[in-house]
Amino acid sequence: MDSNQNTTITTPLTVFAGTLVHSTRTVPLQIVNDALIGVRGKTIIFIESQSDLNDLARRYFFNPKDVRYMKQSQFLIPGFVDTHIHAPQYAISGSGMDLQLLDWLEKYTFPTEMKYNNTKFAENVYEKVVDRTLKWGTTTACYYGTIHTKSTLILADVIDKAGQRAFVGKVNMDQNSPENYMEDIQTSIQETER
Known part of the structure; x- marks a missing residue:
């Protein structure tokens, strides 16, 4: 040639x-x-x-x-669109079904979401949740991460590698959660813009 x-x-x-x-x-x-x-x-x-x-x-x-x-x-059929997935909560799926929402958040959600400052833990869970949603036929999703920017960026990378379309948002919390799982407003804005 x-x-x-x-x-x-x-x-x-x-x-x-x-x-x-x-x-x-x-x-x-x-x-x-x-x-x-x-x-x-x-x-x-x-x-x-x-x-x-x-x-x-x-x-x-x-x-x-x-x-x-x-x-x-x-x-x-066309792929499903899920507009509200709390990706970090995949690790606690099905737990605390006997609890009211605020009790469930205190007992399960907040302690689990604090673990996402460990990027290896985050990557492991996020790979599983993205794989599972794709297997269920969800081709487009809106994912919520945690207050941890690095882990939320890992979620975006996992989604990109898997070929799923998605919006990914870092969660911003400055009230109604444990003191060690909150951000001040300025830090929250800067990390979200990053």
Whole structure:
């Protein structure tokens, strides 16, 4: 090959055939039984009817034999969006179910969240919570961290490496929590901006 020749390497197209359940701007629930969905990387390239297979194969340069057909009992849906995940609380999931909120915060949440000043502990838990949310089909999330900036940045890195879309926020607390788990207002603002 000529070293001056310009070549483009693209991610291959993956094509799924089967039932698609989704919504559009005009239709709140649409079930398409004969869908053909073309995906390149993390981008949906087309959603068409299976009757258009040969035309789409020519247009998008894929072999119809490589189409992945779903079973009749399977279907594709868009990823879930979770707008409120307290990532550090994953470590205490299911605990203290007999307690009222304020008692639960005092007994479980605050002591656990103080541990996130240890970045290794934080990374271990955050890898698990992001892995779990992705396995549940959550492709987009809003995560709350703790008052610890370094650990919250680790959460953002873990999410980025896993390929999940997310907003990540450092928690800011200057009242209603133990004295050793609060920030003064100025420090909180500076750490949030950082």
